[in-house]
Amino acid sequence: MGRNAMSDEEKEGRRRVLLAAAHRLYRERGVLPPVADIATAAGLAKGTVYLYFRTKEKIFVALLEDALGSLFARLLPALDRLPRGGRDTAKAFADHYVRLIADSADLLPLAALANAVLEQNLPVEPMRRFKTGLARALGQAGRHLEQRTGLAPGGSGETLLLHTYSLTLGLWQALSYPEPLRALLQEESLRGLARDFEPELHIGVHRLWLGYFAA
Amino acid sequence: MGRNAMSDEEKEGRRRVLLAAAHRLYRERGVLPPVADIATAAGLAKGTVYLYFRTKEKIFVALLEDALGSLFARLLPALDRLPRGGRDTAKAFADHYVRLIADSADLLPLAALANAVLEQNLPVEPMRRFKTGLARALGQAGRHLEQRTGLAPGGSGETLLLHTYSLTLGLWQALSYPEPLRALLQEESLRGLARDFEPELHIGVHRLWLGYFAA
Amino acid sequence: MGRNAMSDEEKEGRRRVLLAAAHRLYRERGVLPPVADIATAAGLAKGTVYLYFRTKEKIFVALLEDALGSLFARLLPALDRLPRGGRDTAKAFADHYVRLIADSADLLPLAALANAVLEQNLPVEPMRRFKTGLARALGQAGRHLEQRTGLAPGGSGETLLLHTYSLTLGLWQALSYPEPLRALLQEESLRGLARDFEPELHIGVHRLWLGYFAA
């Protein structure tokens, strides 16, 4: 670990190390970990974290940005490979999308936390960057979707994707249970809520898309 | 009833006073208020709160329970008045549902907080009660829906309602912005995300139901 | 240590215990001690301090207030016993005043810190109270002085006392040395600054008053 000037790549590397540490701890604990813990987990000192992220919230936004970014990166090619016709499209998308989401394990818990975390101590600037990126990605993906499937009018591709994402997020929240609650799901009286997220997501997204292509 | 023992009604009254205070403070501040503030707002002492709710999380669960309960109470009659045919059903439900949601202003922020709050310090028992109640209400409403509209097979009414709720929750989270972020929504680059919740919800729910009835 | 309601006197007692602890630590270390240390020294927990002083600065202001208050309390009777004639007055006051100051050991270090401490994190409200009290005490003392000695015109008593206090404070700062510097004062080259505060104060105040009564 040199003490002198770092190239941009090295800096970016450190950033990623910190993000990875935060990410791991978050996964393990289900709560945004204290900065001190992130530092330790990354093999660095507390103060060092603040050389890379000026506030704790920025770490969170960066995490979210990463997760959403990689979802979109994989979504675009998927959209471009969709069949044209209505019913097939819905089915094909649902199939692919559920796999995509299953692979982006951390996106949803993170996104679900966003409101709660950011209500408390909002980092406006990074948040703008994040939302801008999201808006652009959504618009772009919407256009891909429209071109490929002929969905009309203009803008409905974006809308459909926003609703798809919303359904995903909401479903995840409704069906995700903290560990100590899982056991309860066996009980007869809770059957109605003991559903697996992925099949459920498949059904919902499928139906939602059917609705859009039927309309 | 003697002077010493408190009747159940009195107890329940106190409970409701506390809940109302918590509710109001939450609405005003957008954050779960400290227990001390709830006590003061209810005209009680801090310690007294703990005679009615053993932890702060229980207050939160009770709040959520109330909000969801009243949503369901109004949902049932609405379902019973739905038209039979497919396309009409979707439209009629969406119309009514959006109004219902608009009237249940606090449900969504509260529900959106649930994951974050409960991950931290979970009160298993009250949570079980809550989830059980929810499961029952959902099942009941699902059956009403199926009977009224002929939606089949059995269980799909419940599923549809769950997905409808999920879409609502997700959409709310995607489109709700903490005050300081609102200003940014004017910017051109954020247009795609500057949508009004209610019309958007109407479109989404309408399409989702169309999908279910078309399937 | 009871856990239930405390009378106002008991509360005031606790406040004084905390103040005394802060006072002692400050004297020992020459620096405003951390809140944690004050708490420990007072036999209380950290959080308890905040039940009595909402911020650390308020502790400081309270300390200062006490010190100045007790100075004025003793100043007033002294002024009332002053001889009428000019030259005598100056001498008599200087004699008495120096003794007074010598007895108010903590006032000066505290007052000397005020600017530095308060520039950083100002508690406006308690500061207003403090300054208001000071202004009143000064005015009252000024009037006593004028009545007793015939000093004119109106207001010059207050002015003289303000200047006296200023000279005291400035002199203390010029002549007070942190421990590790004391040794150096023996050196020949520092003779000019190796003066004892009290005699020096006597000379200065005496001359200042002479100037006022001569004018």
Added chain:
Amino acid sequence: MGRNAMSDEEKEGRRRVLLAAAHRLYRERGVLPPVADIATAAGLAKGTVYLYFRTKEKIFVALLEDALGSLFARLLPALDRLPRGGRDTAKAFADHYVRLIADSADLLPLAALANAVLEQNLPVEPMRRFKTGLARALGQAGRHLEQRTGLAPGGSGETLLLHTYSLTLGLWQALSYPEPLRALLQEESLRGLARDFEPELHIGVHRLWLGYFAA
């Protein structure tokens, strides 16, 4: 002079650049700025600052030294132009001195900070240098004063100047208010303390000198 070694002038130049930066930032913010900021403002790296000042306190002492040095540099000629007679001397000096002080804007805030700053982390060696210089300047100025005005006995010139400086410093502290407190000065109850520093200083110094020359 080769490319490697830095000449003394170059070194001294760097030192002055750093001091000027610290000075400016201090004036702008009213607080001793962090070393990192001083470095940036001087166009240097943080580490570099430590090649010129071993601790932050040394920067502070150097600043103070400068300010006092330039005050004395202008005081000496002023003393040499003083009239001989008693009453006139006091008046003439007060006139001149107040202007001098008004022009040395930074001396007083800096000096007022000295006790607080130096109590914490004292740099003995530079402090000795500073105090020695001050003692010499004071002695020299005192002799000038005595020679010019005939003030006796020997040493009283030095004393008078020390007291004059003390009065100045104390008065400044008593009458200087951090920005957020300024507003309060309008209030009736604070009138007694809402005095302008310069006229007040003039009165005080005038009287003090009268006292010395009358004695």
Added chain:
DNA sequence: TATGAATGAGAATTCATTCAT
């Protein structure tokens, strides 16, 4: 000499919860 990345001690404050009266 100069750099600037890394360090980590340090401090203030909040707040859920307990429990003696």
Added chain:
DNA sequence: CATGAATGAATTCTCATTCAT
């Protein structure tokens, strides 16, 4: 039942200083 004083764990962020290059 009700009170409210006391607790102390928990957490963020700052900044002087060091030192490998």
